[in-house]
Amino acid sequence: MKWSAGILLFILLLAIVGPWASPHAFQDTNFDAVLRSPGIAEAHFFGTDEFGRDLFSRTLLGTRITLMVAVVASLVSLIIGVSYGAIAGYVGGRVDAVMMRFVDTLYAMPFIFFVILLMVTFEQNFLLIFVAIGAINWLDMARIVRGQTLSLRKREFIDAARLTGVGTARIIFRHIAPNLIGIVIVYLTLTIPQAILVESFLSFLGLGVQEPQTSLGSLVNGGVKQMEGAPWMLLIPAVLLATMLMCFNFLGDALRDFFDARHSL
Amino acid sequence: MSLLNVKDLSIQYGESTVVDKVSFVVRRGESIGLVGESGSGKTQTALGLLGLLPRDARLTGSIRFKGSEIANRSDRELDRIRGRRISMVFQDPMQALNPYLRIGEQLRQVLLQHGLASGVKADQKVVAMLKRVGLQDPERQFRAYPFQLSGGMRQRVMIASALIAEPDLLIADEPTTALDVTVQAQILDLLETLRHDTALLLITHDLGIVAGRCERLLVFEAGKLVETGATTAVFASPQHEHTKTLLALAPRIDRGDILPPVTDKTLLGVEGASVSYRDAHHAELVAVRDVNLSLRESETLAIVGESGSGKSSLVRALLGLIPLKAGRVVFAGRPLEGAVETRAKSLRRDLQLVFQDPAGALNPQMRVQSLVGESLLVHEPALSTPERVQRVTASLATVGLDESFLSRFPHQLSGGQAQRVAIARALILEPKILICDEAVAALDGSVREQVLKVLREVQVNTGMSIIFISHDLAVVRSISHRVAVMYLGRMVEVAETRRLFSAPRHPYTRALLDASPVPDPLVAPQSAPLFGEVPSLIRPPSGCVFHPRCSYSDARCKDKRPELRELDGGRVACHHASETLLKQA
Amino acid sequence: MLRYALLRLLGAIPTLLLVIVLAFLMVHAAPGGPFDDARSPHPEVLAAIEATYHLDEPVVQQLGRYLGGLLRGDLGPSFRYPDYSVSELIGIGFPASLKLGVLAMSLAILVGVSAGTFAALRQGSMTDRVVMSFSMTGISIPVFVVAPVLVLLFAVKLHWLPAGWSGSAGVAKYIVPVVTLALPQIAYIARLTRASMIEVLSRDFIRTARAQGLGTRAIIRIHALKPAMLPVLSYMGPAIAAILTGSVVVEQVFGIPGLGASFVNGALNRDYTLVLGIVIFYAALIIALNLVVDLLYGVIDPQVRQR
């Protein structure tokens, strides 16, 4: 857990300051220095691509964009999912049944293909990526929050609070919300890697972030095209992406164990 | 020769020893009771005997079964003994049967495993066994899933599976704790009649259960075996202090002081109350039907009845936690209506509730101080923080807890402490009526006595009224002034405590009393007074809802619903109430 | 059970209809409309499309025609390959994709369930930890990273595999793509199986079975497997969607002429009718398979069947 958090923090820091600190601008081409292998010479730490662009700054930029898309999209799905799930769970009854039926229907939809369809018809709009990822990820959050709220609502301490005169607002914020936070944090940690996956998948197919901007998915895609002559172009972003995903998953898992243990007390 | 010889059996988890050097023997065919409070190591001992402890447990000592050592043997060796030579019945039949497997299949597997029968032969044996444990239409039940059976039926299936291989020893761990008292009597009878020369180790916290049914007793305290002996001898002259305490604390329905009725000034009146729910299939389920009830000032009124009789639904409706479908409630001359949130503040503080499960009733994220003091924010917003803390401390003091508890979280409290915190939370508002819904059911002897004492004292000091819901008649007898008996959503009898216990008028009340175990081997155990189980609320029986189980029932009972009418200073809903007393004598 | 099955079937139809309508409208709502003259590469196609959709008519009427065509299995002509209809293109690509998908799914279930059960039975041991670390890695590395790296390794560096698809024969060429596609699903199913097996094995009825003398094998086979498979079964829906998504990448990278590859090409070429057709085809497939999963759920869980 500490390791995962540490590595993530390090990557995050690099992604934020990296592109500025790098000696080369990410979009500058240099046809005298194409497909250089990684090294300290000329300060192309990760080498260059077929246009002679510095891969170090491009990789860091890609990481930054990937992370930004994922975090923003996850926050969007968090807000939608938590409100939707909490309302369904707290109101209960018929409202809950209808709301959850809707979620079930959406679950059966092949979203990623819809997204691609959207990308095709609307010509790769950057905003669409957020919408797409948010649309997929809020479902899980809504289900989980709804289940938790429902079971909390049935707990006797809620009745006890109602009887002693505690108001609805206070019940929600003082009695229900604190008991939800743990699970929401856990699922947020697990939603971020999913969002990263969707974004980089789209970019890999060439349907996501557009040139000269880049993301880890686009970099992997670029790497595939040059993998015979310049394998580093594939391996560096691939390893970075996998490391990030792994760290998020491990962190989420560890957090879940932590909160589960506390719940069973 | 002894069948089972246990010597210096200890069970440890890391540093903590949960069973400590226990030695005892079980002889062929005898029945032994193993009693002790919750957490005294009863279940651990039983699991240890069969090698079923979790991996992190460490077992030492010797367990000789028919002369050969079985402690710490491999699963492969033990599998020849488990189910075949020694078998076990568990507490909760709901959990102990596989919900995904037909019950016939679950039994058949035992036969197959031990090579006792196979093919059609096995099926026939299973059907015969199901018949012996009292399942009607066993051929059909063979194909049923556990969820299609009632609790009592499931426990019968459990017993069938434990006895089908004709073992030498049957261990039954609280086999009736999850069941209603009338069904409990049936199951205990069944165990006795079916076991023949199978020895029985009956584990229970209830001394009443072992008193009439076991030849010898083992008394556990905190992992140690503190006393053993013939049942009659142990009851007559207990040697160990702990046994004495256990006996002294065991509530009895046949003796002890009874509180006389108090005033007859009505504080709360319920007229024609009905409550209904919708089940998963949207069918209406009337949990409380047309109930009339009155609570007097400064009295404790007990409501008793088996599971599903509607006790909790009734009080939850009058508290405004769930809607009342019909009827009205009058409190101190004012109508009580609508959801609790819509009621006047002053009315809300006058009615408070204490729940069965103390852990579930306390928000795990809040400290005792805010748990108890939270309601003052609403009802007495003018209080300053130190004043509020003082009120909380005072309230905790009435239930016997000091300031050191203020900053604790619920998980840092024992069951009894948590329940007292819950009571303190209710009392801080100085309610006129305190409703206790099975408030002591989860508590052991001494802790239960503490809580009951707190309730009695508060009542004497403040004059509040208490509605005390319980399924345990012995506890009810010791705390209530009057008792109301419910069955399948109806009120069937209301009377003052002395009259109800000495001369019950409703056949159901009689059956409840007869089925309640008495912790005294000299009082001969009654065989089960009632057959069958409580029917479904969705399709309640016609006429008198009790008629399918009533031995007095006749054609009129089937057609016509008996009204609650005055009799002997109490009220009874039975066509033949005036005759029941005669038959009994 | 019959009632349950019918209800599920009735529930699936509106979902499918919704998907079709949404997809159709999405294409038609595109700014300027994809079927504008200026953007069409082949005038004949445009004519054909106009004939099929009657572009001058209101959208609702066009939708009606499209749905009518769908019922006859007619998805209209391809926007880019005027000689083919969309249905024909799907017919060409689907067999390879089907083979790939079925093989990957079978492999994922087989290996995932066994590894998960194996780990559950040795909870906390070294084997358990190794299996779990592997599967965490498997979940975390996306298919589009694994696929090119494997190609780089096996085809480019080691020359163990034919680099192209069509030139080579036999099943051998399926091994690496199938494994690539199955890997994340193996990992996920293994974790799911392990967690649910551990949960089931801790239930009271397992203790009952042990007290009856049933051995570990019998307990797993008779008592534990069915309930432990329920969460895995629930995951089948998402797993199918994930395999379809993954096949898009795998076919692209390994050069397999399947449906996924034509989907990506269609998307990059802006072949609106083809992409629309494939989305609808995928949706129908996913919804149908979800229906099968639901029915299987009813077979395993008697309480569900009762409804």
Ligand SMILES: Nc1ncnc2c1ncn2[C@@H]1O[C@H](COP(=O)(O)OP(=O)(O)OP(=O)(O)O)[C@@H](O)[C@H]1O
């Ligand atoms: N897996 C475990 N790890 C650690 N301690 C345990 C474990 N299981 C039981 N214990 C402890 O062992 C002690 C004895 O438990 P046991 O279940 O035998 O009590 P019991 O007499 O059967 O109680 P009850 O009447 O509540 O069933 C308790 O203190 C309990 O907390």
Ligand code: SF4
């Ligand atoms: S009315 Fe009839 S059936 Fe009902 S309790 Fe009385 S005697 Fe029994």
Ligand SMILES: [Mg+2]
């Ligand atoms: Mg126990």
